[in-house]
Amino acid sequence: MQAFLGLGSNMGSRLEALQRALDLLSTEAGIRVQRCSRVWETDPVGGPEQDDFLNVVLEIDTDLTPHDLLAACNRVEAQLGRTRDVHWGPRTIDIDILLIDDLTIADGSLTVPHPRMHERAFVLLPLLELLPDPVLPDGTRLMDVRLPDQPARLAFPPLSIPA
Ligand code: ADP
Numbered sequence: 001m002q003a004f005l006g007l008g009s010n011m012g013s014r015l016e017a018l019q020r021a022l023d024l025l026s027t028e029a030g031i032r033v034q035r036c037s038r039v040w041e042t043d044p045v046g047g048p049e050q051d052d053f054l055n056v057v058l059e060i061d062t063d064l065t066p067h068d069l070l071a072a073c074n075r076v077e078a079q080l081g082r083t084r085d086v087h088w089g090p091r092t093i094d095i096d097i098l099l100i101d102d103l104t105i106a107d108g109s110l111t112v113p114h115p116r117m118h119e120r121a122f123v124l125l126p127l128l129e130l131l132p133d134p135v136l137p138d139g140t141r142l143m144d145v146r147l148p149d150q151p152a153r154l155a156f157p158p159l160s161i162p163a
């Protein structure tokens, strides 16, 4: 299966956290990281006053079930020291599952496509680098979605994908 993951960091060494998350994801059994977007810096959306984020989107190839993929993402978050204290607060790393093929999933623990992805420039901009014309399972073309008016900058070298 092809899936897209959204990664964000706004605490500590943000670029290092993204690279470490990419490296750890690629060591997870059943996950192969295929491509990575550029690194975007974005102002925080919602939540308390906090520092700017760095965001990337990864394209992965996976044999995992969607819930096992979520568990793998949560493991990598935990390995990078993510604690869940302030809701929508600062985080060393956040890993969201954006899309898995054209699956639609909505149960207590997992919603795919990610329900807020089309409201977030920090997801749309990097995703559009990897997919020129993404279409959601319900037929929504992300090209037609009005890009949210959120400041975003390209100011960092790309991450590297382990061989
Ligand atoms: P947020 O990313 O909205 O800031 P969290 O990272 O704390 O919040 O995620 C909270 C929960 O969201 C996770 O424990 C997970 O069960 C759930 N969740 C639901 N759908 C998804 C998804 N598509 N990707 C990642 N987490 C998801």
Ligand code: MG
Binding pocket: 094, 095, 096
């Ligand atoms: Mg999350």
